[in-house]
Amino acid sequence: MAGALLLICSAACDSVAVSMFSTVVDSALGAGDLTALWTPATWWAGVAVLSGVFVFGGEYLTARSGERFLLRLRTRVFGHLQRFSPDFVERRRHGDLLARLTDDLDTVERFVSSGLVHVVTSLFSVIFFTCYALYLSWELALAAFVIAPLFAVITRQFARRINDRSREQRALNGELTAILGEDLANAAVVQAYNRQQSEERRLYAAGVRLLKTNVAISRLSALYSPVVHLAETVCVLGVIALGTWEVAAGRLTLGGVLAFAAILSFVYGPLQQLGQLRVMVSAATTGSERIVELLDELPSPADLPGARPLGRAEGQLRLRSVTFRYPGARRPALDQVTTEIRPGELVAITGASGAGKSTVTKLLLRFLDPDRGAVELDGVDLRALTLESLRRNVALVQQRTLLFHGTVRDNIAYGAVTTGHREVVHAAMAADAHQFIIALPNGYDTIIGEHGHGLSGGQCQRIAIARAMVANAPVLVLDEPTASLDDTTVERLLVPLRRLASGRTTLLITHDLRLTAIANRVLVMADGHVAERLPAASSPPQPIHADRGASPGGVRWSGAGDPRAGFPMSP
Template sequence: MGFSAGAGTDAPTVAPIVSIRKTFRRFWPYTRGLRRLLVLGVAAAILATACEIAAIRLFGLITDEVLSTHDLTAFWAPALAWLGLALVAAVASFVSAYGAAVGGERFLLRLRDSVFDHLQTLTPDFFENRRLGDLMARLTDDIEAIEELVASGLIRLITAVISAVLFSAAAFWIRWDLALVTFAMIPAFLLVSKAFASRFRRAAARERFSNGVMNSTVEEALSNQSVVQAYNRQAAEAGRLHEAGRGWLTANLWQARLSALYGPAVQVIETVCMLVIIGFGAWEIAAGRLTLGGLLAFAAYLAYLYPAVQGLGEIALTVSEAGAGSDRIMEVLRARPAVTDRPGARTPSAPVRGHIEFLDVGFTYPRRSRPTLSGLSFSALPGELIVCTGPSGAGKSTVAKLLLRFYDPTEGRILLDGTDLRDLPSDVLRNRVTLLQQENLVFSGTVRDNIAYGRPESSQAEIVEAAVTAGAHDFIRGLPQGYNTPIGQRGRLLSGGQRQRIAIARAILRDTPVLVLDEPMTGLDEPTAARIMEPLRRLMSGRTTILITHDLRLVPDAAEKVVLEAARDSGRIRLRLSRQHGTSVPSP
């Protein structure tokens, strides 16, 4: 498991080492359809390397036959060949770099989409127990780290291996004994890379954690700016961000320190190698066993060889950085949805009536020992209004979550028109139930986009009709662009009442046979609640409605009440159910 940046998490747990084999086995399938691009990138890189080898050989030839002999007539043929090789190498390098970029970016898009799709199948408690900023970091930085290994990193690895082999062969062809002397230094590159790899892995894990904390701090503070300013907590929030930023700064400086040390260490090894080459080569030239052009070509081959070998060492660093990201993404993908469709779940052929039945339902939230609901039984006939009331913590909102199959009951059954909800595909069930929550959640976009969110194919006439029914049409007409007016992130450009009416219009337009209203009047004074109840009554008309509320001021007298009462008995919660008609409900 990787570290979990949940609420209250203050320090990272370094992700375990994830081997190349495990990472590739998990994420290589995402390259399906992109592998031709990766092969093209490798092939073009090999062609560019071959051109460079031939160009270096021509450089040695020009040195020996033109510069040493002062014979200018021997210059033109190799010079033109060199120019042709340079042009071919330039085109090949472009194809390699662009092919790798296209393949890598498409891999990123595909993997991010897949992880996000999986996240959307997970139940609300998964998100409640994790920092939003950390999840954002996983969808960005961690996925990029995986791409640098599996897609573009694979191209770099293959290219580095082939380049090292080709430049080594060219150096051997010039002087095998001199090549053996210099190749003895290659293990030094690999040892340095190995020594830095584990440190880079720990630094990468710490940077990922710190980045997630900082993103969460920014998102939380900006989302709650009205509260921050109302309570004069700007300085406190700035301090929180500063502390999170300092943690991120420390992690980045640790990475920078390692990078700053790694480069000079490799450079010292390269310098030693070049000095050995020059010294040994000068001795060979003095003895007449090597020409100046041969020595320069040999040195040039090694000048290309060592970066290729260094690139192989850097792959280890890439693996180390990808290890933390790979484990964090795997942790998300290992998380299982709390509910899944049963094999054979199908859509009933009978028309939807909206008959809801809770039969001896009990439920305990994950990672909790006490039940939230126990022995709950009631029914709501088609078109009937059921009011579910009781004190906070009695499980009122849990009724809505179970009805929408965010969770399945741990005991008992819930039926819709006689069919167990677990025998219905989740999407079919949720197309038959509309949830109107206490917090009127809207999205950035236009008024029209938000009303049509549940039925994006709706016509303009249908959208307007829903808005009229919800009592929203008049204020929408007064907006600068009417139904095409952008409302800002989370609807910040609208008042709370306006957002509520848009949410009601959205529910009206969806037009499902079952309606769940979760505390729709919380925080409203009586006149405002009365105004909101008018469109709500129109919304409830003809639908099976479960109204979850602790505020019974405006509940219709004919409504049937389901009262959840939480009583403590020896430290354990016992839930009792009572039903009655009328507005007189015993105090829980």
């Protein structure tokens, strides 16, 4: 706002400067009188300095408030995005989401900050100079402003075309960012399958489409200026012809005509800017449409009215006839699942791929809500609890440890907001991670890459265990924490996992018999049902068909004995 005011002041200064110009021409230049020059010249120089100061202040303040606006808008949109379930985010192409949070927001910012300010200042400039022009000669002024409707027609034609292209441009920009993001994330697969060239071609093809759209937009923009300029020239020539006639008739001085010509350059500039603003509005509209599209999506699991915070839970979990079907799926991922886990119990869930095990974990963290039935913690439906307090009570360790680019310490401390160094080291010791961490080049301050670059799979998992330790939640959800790790690594994880689970209600999803062995009970899932329940000590031996088990036949174990004692592996 202050920026706009300063820019308006600078427009006022410019009109004073033009009036000085007229005085200089008539009293000094026309009369050949040098002494008459000093006063208007001093005024002229004075307002020029003042105008410069106003322009500087105005542009600076406008840019600063624009950047602040962008920061607030981005934070707001990102905050909204954070409330979507991970499933929603994973369904969308990350690159496209990124483009919306960066480039699309940028177009909106450009319009709102500089765009709107320029509308206001341009309008004021046009008003100042029009008044002055009318004061000098209303006949000339009318001739000069014939151009205004012409501007409007030309601009409308251009803006419509640019609008269509901008929409294309935003979508293509999203696609390009998405391809880049995918390629960087999947670098190993791309190289292992020698697909670098096909990826380059894919990126090139998307780049060519973007190039064509950008060139089309530039062509339209480049054409806009000369067309407008031509219209201006015709008007200026008309004004000069009329001016010559007025001077001849003695109704206007030469200084008046020249001042008029100067005014035209000051008026046409802002008029052009107003026209270009329509073009800017087009880009901002398409950008904001893509942002509003995101804001319009309602975060799926949200705090329901009357949701209450939960203190530290006892840890009793219950699924009551839970049925859940993913949007668009033919059959439910979970069908009438009923089970109960007592506080402090360690229950393993096993079963074939696609049986619905991970879906159970998503329901426990309320990444998803059941279609029918209910999931309860301490006898309370999860939907009656605030999401924040629920997730404070449930810690998650997944198969693929998600790490952030940062120090080992930060990644462990991520488990709880206020975590000191002592807690981090303590958790790392319990997770059997302390030894390898202190052997890293900078110990706890070693920077690890986004996907745990620089660490082995087992080390990543131990960091994940330490992170869950730090969270110190009464309920623990482990979704295949040892999948894709070799036998020795798994063996080494058993003790820290057991430590982590001790004293917490633990749901351990695994295909690994060494892990089911540490469980109090084993549930077997198949096709969205809890198919078998094996009481730990007295269960009869049952083969578990795990289509991604380590054994060639897909049968991980068959044999007698107590699951806690460990099952013999099939060859």
